[in-house]
Amino acid sequence: MSHIPSDTLMLPAALSEKVLDGAVEPLSVYLDLRALKAACDEAIKAIEGTVMEEAKKYGKKTFNYGGFSWTLNDGRKTYKFDHIEDYRAKKEALKAVEERAKKAAEAMEKGLGMHTDDGEVIEPAIIEWTKPSITIKPSKDGH
Numbered sequence: 001m002s003h004i005p006s007d008t009l010m011l012p013a014a015l016s017e018k019v020l021d022g023a024v025e026p027l028s029v030y031l032d033l034r035a036l037k038a039a040c041d042e043a044i045k046a047i048e049g050t051v052m053e054e055a056k057k058y059g060k061k062t063f064n065y066g067g068f069s070w071t072l073n074d075g076r077k078t079y080k081f082d083h084i085e086d087y088r089a090k091k092e093a094l095k096a097v098e099e100r101a102k103k104a105a106e107a108m109e110k111g112l113g114m115h116t117d118d119g120e121v122i123e124p125a126i127i128e129w130t131k132p133s134i135t136i137k138p139s140k141d142g143h
Contacts, residue, residue: 012033015029015032058070100114105126
């Protein structure tokens with residue numbers, strides 16, 4: 001049923017295996033795989049509306065097609081609070097607490113403490129690190 005040749009579907013795994021085996025240059029393959037992912041994401045986004053319309057033709061919330069179970073999900077309900085004055089005031093107060101705790105954590109990293117004008121110790125935020133990542137942008141000189 002797939003419109004993509006099986007060897008094309010195997011390409012990402014084959015490339016990653018070659019990188020892990022040291023057979024190909026990892027940065028180049030990483031760029032290629034990111035470009036492939038971006039192209040796929042763009043193509044999927046382009047057809048999502050058509051796919052949704054086609055899925056609705058099955059007349060059920062859940063149906064089977066191509067060996068997969070498909071479920072149509074309604075958009076989820078969200079709430080907006082920014083128009084409520086009490087909410088905005090408390091949110092601003094929370095931001096102030098977060099900023100003080102952040103500064104206290106940064107001071108603690110330098111071996112310093114942080115206190116209010118009254119001498120009260122400001123409790124520092126807990127610092128956690130996210131997973132390292134790589135940012136890729138075209139270089140200005142093209143190399």
